[in-house]
Amino acid sequence: MTPLNRVAFAQDFFRFAYLVGSPISFGLPVHVPEPPALHTWGKHSLGAGETRLDPDTFALCGTLLERLAYRLLAMELDSALASALKGEDRFGHSDAFIRDASTVIRLIRNTVAHNVLEPVWKIDRKLQDRKFTIDGILTFDTTGLNGRLLKRLDFGGPIALFRLSERIVGYLAQGFTPMTHYLKPNSPEWLAALESFDQVQAAHTRTILRAAGREDVCSICGDEPASDYKLVSPKPYRDAVATIRLCEDCVKIRKMNGQTFQPFGE
Numbered sequence: 410m411t412p413l414n415r416v417a418f419a420q421d422f423f424r425f426a427y428l429v430g431s432p433i434s435f436g437l438p439v440h441v442p443e444p445p446a447l448h449t450w451g452k453h454s455l456g457a458g459e460t461r462l463d464p465d466t467f468a469l470c471g472t473l474l475e476r477l478a479y480r481l482l483a484m485e486l487d488s489a490l491a492s493a494l495k496g497e498d499r500f501g502h503s504d505a506f507i508r509d510a511s512t513v514i515r516l517i518r519n520t521v522a523h524n525v526l527e528p529v530w531k532i533d534r535k536l537q538d539r540k541f542t543i544d545g546i547l548t549f550d551t552t553g554l555n556g557r558l559l560k561r562l563d564f565g566g567p568i569a570l571f572r573l574s575e576r577i578v579g580y581l582a583q584g585f586t587p588m589t590h591y592l593k594p595n596s597p598e599w600l601a602a603l604e605s606f607d608q609v610q611a612a613h614t615r616t617i618l619r620a621a622g623r624e625d626v627c628s629i630c631g632d633e634p635a636s637d638y639k640l641v642s643p644k645p646y647r648d649a650v651a652t653i654r655l656c657e658d659c660v661k662i663r664k665m666n667g668q669t670f671q672p673f674g675e
Contacts, residue, residue: 412489416578419478419485423571426478433471436464473526479567480521480528486574487518493581505643509541510577513549513564520559528559544649545607546572591673594637594654595624603650627656638670 410418432439448455462470490499490511499511516536520528532555541549547565554563561567590606592599595618604611617631618624627635635656645651652673655663660670 412492415485416489419482423478423482426474430471430474479570483517486514513541530554530557590650594652628654629659632656637673639673642669
């Protein structure tokens, strides 16, 4: 089984866990067939009475199924990235997505591998008090996490991890040829490309443009005047829409957050 095959299997287990585990954990009725009178494996066996669970334990096991699913997914993603980028420094990769995704996945993997039922964050000193953003999916802030029990919202939650797995699989399956989109901001083509990369931002900008009644306003807040820019740093992700129309205030805010731009179309 290849690393990508194992990731696909972990994704399917994630789907199964949410299909079965979530209803159980919320106490919803789930059909469970009566166990056979005897389970046998090799020289050992279990009677039907030994496999029955009380309702509270049954619900807890549904929750554990969900948690084990995303933890398995993190471990398989880490292995797949390590295999695909063997001999390369994936944590210092020139591709911002690979660099940040590898770091987030490794931190989750290391934490759950040491204690799968009650994981405690183990974050290297150089990665503490850092923020890692995967556009359109999650923001992972390590500030104050080291030594704390893992909470799913620390990294955006299991579904965010599942969405990240989909993007990672796309990268690994297609290679790393840049496909960054440099389109005229707020145009129909720009909005369509943005929607496939970041649905939340695309929906927000569509609302802004409808309210303004025209396209020549800031893509973020709708103010004017606004100018067209392309993102220079951090390096845009594969398939990212790397252009945007910004007012002066939004340019300043994004620069404060570490982004740099240059005029687009000049």
